[in-house]
Amino acid sequence: MRIKPALAAAAALLSLASVTACEDTGRKPGRDGAATPAQPGAPAPQPGPPSAGSTADAQKYLRRYASCENLATGGREDVRLRSSSVKTVGGPVREVGVCSDLRENGAIGIFLTPDMKEFQEAYHRQVMDKIAAGEPAYGLYSRVFVGKDFVAEPTSATTARALAKSGMRVLTCNPAFGVPEGHKKEKALADSCVLSDFVHTKDGADAGSPEPGSSQGGQPAQPANPGLPSAGSVSELRKLIASSVDCKRFSTDPETVAVRSIDYQPFIEGDPAGWGVGERGLCGQPGGAQRAHGLIWLDKVDDMAALQTRARAVQLKEIQENGGRPKATKSVLLLGGNVAIETNNAAARFGLYQQQFFRLECRPGFTTPEGYRSEKAVADGCTLTNFEPDGITP
Structure with missing residues (x-):
């Protein structure tokens, strides 16, 4: 009686063929046993701030979080950059680009810099000069997002809040600014400036919520109204x-x-x-x-x-x-x-x-x-x- 061994061998071959077919087609069993298309994996988080070798590379990164179309590298004179505070920083900016934010009817300025520390220090000087010249709120509502070697500046607050969830950080150098409790706060490369994921708006509306789990001790994050600093002595x-x-x-x-x-x-x-x-x-x-x-x-x-x-x-x-x-x-x-x-x-x-x-x-x-x-x-x-x-x- 050799029927049972033969059936077992056939079953094994069918099982192997089935596994191979799943691997080759990139499909996996669905809820009812039917095959469904495999979903593409989410981009792996980048360690540290993002880097871009060109304005096109920066555009690719920004498009993961916002609309950034019709990229042009015509320089600082592009009409879409008329409200930019970064275009006047000068020296540390090596290349300038701008893309259209079609979703919010705005634009995003892209600025490449070979020395991010020099850029942040130059931007800090610009802010302090404006304050000294009688503009005390200059830079208080910053939308200057910095990566490792490039800067993005959206005209839309909604787009800014979307970029705040990326690996870029808002650079703020106005000394009147404080990062609300529950938001990420990091040391900037320029003294007296701060990096954060908080988008400060004039009316304070929908300024963005802290990420889950960002509060201390696992407790719910406090409202975006910071507690005053305290000390035991x-x-x-x-x-x-x-x-x-x-x-x-x-x-x-x-x-x-x-x-x-x-x-x-x-x-x-x-x-x-x-x-x-x-x-x-x-x-x-x-x-x-x-x-x-x-x-x-x-x-x-x-x-x-x-x-x-x-x-x-x-x-x-x-x-x-x-x-x-x-x-x-x-x-x-x-x-x-x-x-x-x-x-x-x-x-x-x-x-x-x-x-x-x-x-x-x-x-x-x-x-x-x-x-x-x-x-x-x-x-x-x-x-x-x-x-x-x-x-x-x-």
Whole structure:
């Protein structure tokens, strides 16, 4: 009886043929056993920022996330680039292209650069020059997306939000900008700039949601309204603000912290406890044999309501006495969640605003100008803002 071995061999041959046919045709069994076309795999994520050897290569990358048609390399004079902020950066840009964003009736500028660090530094200089020339909101609503060696700048906010989900990052150099909690934040190659996946718009509408799982500890991400910076001590605060404040010389000695200088006057006068401050430190050279230099006071706040109420009284008194203009050497009080900083250094304040510290503003009828941020203050009649009126300090 040799029938059973013969049947087994035939079954094996049929099974092998079936497997081979599946492999050759690229088809796989469907839900009911029928063959269905194999789906193409999603592009593998690229490690690090994307690179492009030409504007055509950049176009291919951008088309994975947005409409980018009718590519032209006519240079900076292309009418579709009329609103571009990148086309005026200059030197670091080697080649310029532009494609039509047909989906959003806009365009995307493409800029190749052989040195991304040089480009980011040049863009930072451009932003700061515009701010100094009287355009404080310049670059605040950046749509400058950077890769490894190319830059993309869409005219549409909707397209910008689509590109924010790519491997490119938004470059923002306006010191008033802060990355909301829950969004990706990375160090830029240019000091005082930041890379993020947050698209900042004037009305704040549909600015993009954080990616799932981007919050700490697996908890749901917080709304795109950042919490204020906090610290457990003035020593921790010193580390927190190291990128904005020169604090190589630091002391918590009460006599040193209580020093006064004709060039540097603190905002908090008298007993700090009466202001709700529990711990205080001082950055800079306090004086002595040499003149005081770079004094900035750091405060760990135990009672923020007491501090803001006292600060409001000081500000209203200044308004009555001299039109709200404090002495040029008097420090401005910047507030975090449970910390405060007193400084008359404008450059330091710009960096602190970027770290989401705010100034207390209690003038009657004050409204935060367009392009600046504000938060609710604890003290009645006041607001927290990163806007500074003219004449506040040098």
